[in-house]
């Protein structure tokens with residue numbers, strides 16, 4: 141099956157690069173969905189229905205992966221035979237770990253009341269800045285074949301995104317959702 | 318926003334080829350059915366011109382058929398124990414989930430201890446909630462069949478986006494029990510958005526705010542070139558217009574100082590009064606009220622205070638969904654109001670205040686969901702050109718599995734576009750372990766006890782090895798109806814065992830058949846005729862679909878495949894004459910199996926075609 145192509149960029153016929161054109165990706169995704177979605181097969185045979193569910197699932201997964209800044213990085217590494225699911229000590233420099241611990245502590249220190257929403261906002265901006273820097277490094281390192289460094293950039297990105305999502309949760313708590 | 322161009326010439330097949338497909342809004346309070354009438358899709362009235370069918374069923378003593386809709390309403394006062402309202406609130410729920418919100422249920426119910434299923438005791442015997450839903454569906458399908466003069470080929474049934482797997486499964490089962498072929502379960506807000514539609518050029522983000530009798534849904538969709546993509550959805554399955562009635566009823570009791578010990582009939586009368594007041598407040602401000610020997614008045618400002626807590630809950634859900642969609646209020650282009658309860662000025666004001674714009678109300682909020690479902694049914698059954706529009710929906714609740722410490726690990730987060738499949742590998746934690754228990758849950762909370770249990774199953778026959786050596790790969794698949802199936806594969810030995818798990822509350826085909834039997838007095842001959850008819854339709858549909866597929870893409874088949882298909886096809890055609898439904902069914906399955914490879918190849922071709930234009934563009938860009 142064509143959608144079994146392990147390279148998600150090829151599935152969507154877009155260049156294999158970290159910086160992608162989100163509009164083109166979305167357009168091609170919709171174009172493909174229009175062909176394979178189960179709604180196109182509601183009245184077809186069971187075999188075709190099943191095929192449609194499977195194809196659409198792959199398509200959705202591929203799209204989600206490429207749309208997510210982390211997912212895309214992991215996928216690019218994977219295509220270069222770097223397995224990000226296995227972390228080793230050498231992937232994480234002491235400096236990186238130290239910085240993450242500091243950021244965590246900074247987050248812990250923010251009091252949990254509504255007045256802190258501004259502080260959270262401020263910290264979020266700071267972290268988003270770090271994410272951008274990290275992404276730039278990732279692009280540079282993966283383009284120049286420095287895959288171990290790129291892998292380390294990936295983990296840093298992952299830490300930062302985790303931090304952002306924890307901040308979301310705290311904010312939701314404060315807002316009473 | 319412009320209406321969807323649902324009638325472009327050439328897009329529609331002629332009347333004679335047209336298949337009969339309808340959309341059904343199976344509501345908590347009211348249900349409707351919609352079908353294409355000429356150029357537009359409209360809700361169908363009963364013989365007295367009424368479009369809404371109150372979702373009320375009154376069971377009568379043995380032998381007499383149940384009363385449904387308006388005919389059953391009187392029973393609320395005169396025969397409350399046999400008159401069932403708001404049964405949708407009971408669908409897919411177990412004993413625990415029900416006990417805390419039982420005030421709306423006037424019938425008596427018991428929990429079947431063997432399977433924790435809920436049963437309602439009536440003079441006509443015990444009824445499962447889905448049987449009551451099936452009775453409502455039957456009335457609507459009869460209405461549609463008489464309008465369209467013939468049996469229905471398929472239906473689209475709407476469900477609140479927030480419905481969990483159990484609730485969806487039971488809705489599907491109810492339809493099967495009513496003898497309907499479900500083309501798709503469609504989320505109500507998505508359906509409403511479809512009804513409002515869009516011109517192919519239209520783009521933007523739409524909030525659908527649906528406050529019905531018993532459920533509340535908010536969804537945000539992005540509309541782009543004929544694709545409706547749900548960005549986020551949320552809501553509360555225990556919040557609706559009924560709760561406003563309850564609040565008003567309480568208020569009346571407090572104000573009047575009347576005795577608050579009420580029997581079921583009195584209670585219904587009070588709720589009836591409260592509801593009438595609520596409706597009046599949508600037209601008039603203030604209103605006069607009297608209860609027992611007390612009288613007073615009420616205005617919307619005061620009403621807003623009485624119900625502030627409920628209104629706040631709706632607004633909070635809106636904020637949460639906006640957040641999930643990662644959109645700000647300024648990025649919302651339209652608000653669609655759905656559900657009778659959105660007629661309340663207190664709700665409209667708050668919604669308008671929050672989104673800072675006038676909501677769309679040009680389609681009757683009672684009918685909009687059914688109309689969208691009717692449009693979708695018309696497309697799915699194939700009456701309309703395939704490329705007219707596409708709905709990309711999401712799963713409303715996270716799916717997870719139980720891990721150590723009674724915690725839930727999320728596998729598919731909420732608001733993921735469906736269909737979706739995720740795999741997860743598990744390993745043994747004890748030496749020599751041969752059985753592994755997997756517990757699937759749905760919900761957002763971290764503790765197992767706070768989520769809805771969907772399925773619990775054992776993977777057996779794991780070869781005994783040291784802890785951590787055996788590997789089990791589990792695939793969770795959510796289909797386009799939002800329904801889950803789980804597949805487990807044991808990998809360590811190279812030989813893999815595979816099991817299919819259906820969630821525990823789904824009815825087996827046997828149970829459905831038994832219920833069907835019970836529900837039809839002269840079961841035998843009816844059942845046979847029905848089974849034969851079903852198998853014939855199924856077989857003919859497959860043959861037709863395959864023949865047209867071969868006509869287009871026949872060159873994709875190898876000689877061998879073509880031979881196998883034509884043999885299986887010929888065998889099935891021969892069996893069609895036999896009137897043996899079992900054999901027809903068996904051969905249909907066989908032909909179906911034989912066509913799987915072909916289906917996959919066709920899909921590939923379609924994909925390649927779809928992106929051909931873009932691929933060339935991309936390449937030329939690359940070349941620069």
Ligand SMILES: Nc1ncnc2c1ncn2[C@@H]1O[C@H](COP(=O)(O)OP(=O)(O)O)[C@@H](O)[C@H]1O
Pocket residue numbers: 343344345346347348528529530531532557558559592595596597599655656657658659660661682683
């Ligand atoms: N004019 C009105 N003003 C206020 N509430 C109304 C009005 N008309 C209907 N409702 C309320 O709307 C609810 C039913 O809405 P509906 O969309 O039919 O519900 P459901 O989708 O649950 O079947 C009931 O609570 C009913 O009292």
Ligand SMILES: [Mg+2]
Pocket residue numbers: 342344345505529530656686
């Ligand atoms: Mg409704």
